[in-house]
Amino acid sequence: MNFEFSEAQNLLRQQAQSFLREHASPAQVRAVLDSEAPFDEALWRGIVDLGWTATTIPEAHGGLGLSYLELCVLAEELGRSLAPTPFSSSVYLATEAILAYGTEAQKTQYLPRLAEGDIIGCYAVAEGHGQLAPARLETRVENGVMHGAKLPVADGDVADVAVVLTHHDGHDASMYLVDLHGEGVTRTPVETLDPTRSHAHITFDGAPASLLGQPDAGWAQHMALCNRAAVLYAFEQVGGAQAALDMARAYAMERYAFGRPIASFQALKHKMADMYIAATLARSNCYYGAWALDADAPELPVAAATARVSATQAFHECAKENIQIHGGMGFTWEFDCHMYYRRAKLLAVNLGSLHRWQDLLVARLEASPELASTLTEVS
Numbered sequence: 256m257n258f259e260f261s262e263a264q265n266l267l268r269q270q271a272q273s274f275l276r277e278h279a280s281p282a283q284v285r286a287v288l289d290s291e292a293p294f295d296e297a298l299w300r301g302i303v304d305l306g307w308t309a310t311t312i313p314e315a316h317g318g319l320g321l322s323y324l325e326l327c328v329l330a331e332e333l334g335r336s337l338a339p340t341p342f343s344s345s346v347y348l349a350t351e352a353i354l355a356y357g358t359e360a361q362k363t364q365y366l367p368r369l370a371e372g373d374i375i376g377c378y379a380v381a382e383g384h385g386q387l388a389p390a391r392l393e394t395r396v397e398n399g400v401m402h403g404a405k406l407p408v409a410d411g412d413v414a415d416v417a418v419v420l421t422h423h424d425g426h427d428a429s430m431y432l433v434d435l436h437g438e439g440v441t442r443t444p445v446e447t448l449d450p451t452r453s454h455a456h457i458t459f460d461g462a463p464a465s466l467l468g469q470p471d472a473g474w475a476q477h478m479a480l481c482n483r484a485a486v487l488y489a490f491e492q493v494g495g496a497q498a499a500l501d502m503a504r505a506y507a508m509e510r511y512a513f514g515r516p517i518a519s520f521q522a523l524k525h526k527m528a529d530m531y532i533a534a535t536l537a538r539s540n541c542y543y544g545a546w547a548l549d550a551d552a553p554e555l556p557v558a559a560a561t562a563r564v565s566a567t568q569a570f571h572e573c574a575k576e577n578i579q580i581h582g583g584m585g586f587t588w589e590f591d592c593h594m595y596y597r598r599a600k601l602l603a604v605n606l607g608s609l610h611r612w613q614d615l616l617v618a619r620l621e622a623s624p625e626l627a628s629t630l631t632e633v634s
Contacts, residue, residue: 264328271332274305279336281591284451287339288594293413293444293453299340303372308346312354317367323486323549327541330487334494337598339451341375341410343491343605347484349376352418356430356468356476365416365432377414377435379405379457380477386611389428389474394421394459396431400439401459409605411435411455412444418467419459420477428473431464438462449597481606482559486544489559489566492602493541496534496566499573499595503527503580523580530573537562537569557623560616567602567609574599 260268278298287295302308310326312318326346333342350369353361353376368374382393383406394403401421411417414435423429435442439462445454468476504527507518517523544562547555574595578585585592603609 260324260328264324267325268328268332270305271307271329272335274301275332275336275338279338281337281594284337284339284594285591287451294341294410294451295339298338299342299372302338302340302342307342308350308372309370310346312350312366312370316362317370319370323483324545326487327490327545327548330490331494331541334491334598334602335498337451337495337498337594341377341413341453343484343488344378344410344414345369345376347487348378348480349414349416349418351483352378352430352467352476352480353432355480361432361465361467374415375410375413377408377410377417378480379408379411379417379433380420381405381407387607392420392422392428394419396421396423396429396464399463399465401431401433401462401464404456404458406456407445407447407454408457409452409454411457412442412453417457419464420473421464423466423470423473427471428477429470430467430473430476432467433459433462433464447601449594449601451594452598452601482556483548485559485563485606485612486541486548486555488602488606489537489541489544489562492566492570492599493534493537495595495598495602496530496537496570496573499570499577499592499599500527500530500534502592502595503530503573503577507580517580526576526580530576533565533569533572537565540565557616557619560612560619563606563612564609564616567612570595570599571603 278301279295283295283298306319307329309318310321310329311323314320350366353365357365365374369376380387382391382404385391394401394405401419403421405419408417417433417435419431419433420428421431433440435457439460441458441460443456445456447454504518507523507527508516510517540562544558546552547558577595578592581590581592584590
């Protein structure tokens, strides 16, 4: 197996970096943070024009038909820039759910519009505090209409269609598609730690819903979808971790105290070394996850959990220590350190908490002793 990106994929990375430096600079991200806008619409339109929203959608449905490796490259660069767009909700989750479980009619109806950015998708599963579980779902679909509420829903206030995990006519969990502009849908914006990624409380009161995938298979579909999305979110986290590390290093090299750069102080060297180790380990695990995702390998559940855990830890470590290395100024609104910390905390819970993914990783390794032994030998 090859754990290096190809020349074409690295060219895509360079294109993404160039575009995002110009259109998603820290100043432009801060402009969204300081405003009431839920996301940067000009940036989103630029992303759509570049075809990023169509990356893995087959050509038959209006997409580019590229691999998940290209999507991993884009995810990392979007994470590095803290791009304030609904990309992850629409592409990693809603688009992937329809690709994996939609009927041909559903794919024809939604995928071309998702590829062209005409509509935005979101993924509605959580129902408030506590760990998500099939038995705790209170949202119901009866006779083709949905009742209940989802909170919080990432990008739920700006999305046009939602993939919703709910109960099905009194049976087990199932997935449904709901038009968020249709009857019986009420949306209320929700404040979070990172206002550059908007969230909503969505209430369904007799909203028409269409089944996505097999009835009563919603929980299995949800877990499979989370495994795939976890790798992509992990790449976003690695991109953010690297950006925070680079920011800390640049400041430490430029800031002088007692006549020399603070980067020469042993305590700060140790902090930056720990940041580098965390980010590098996370990147290694993400590359393993990218391979498993692209190859649809049996190891994907373990690879996804490994990437998710290490990337969550790395982004938190780098964002936190970036503030510390900036000292008293790092805590101020004027410096950009807090934007990385905000995004690190938000991404850490988007697909379930760090503890949840740690439990999943342990359970999956216990269920695959041969794989656990192999990974131990490699490490």
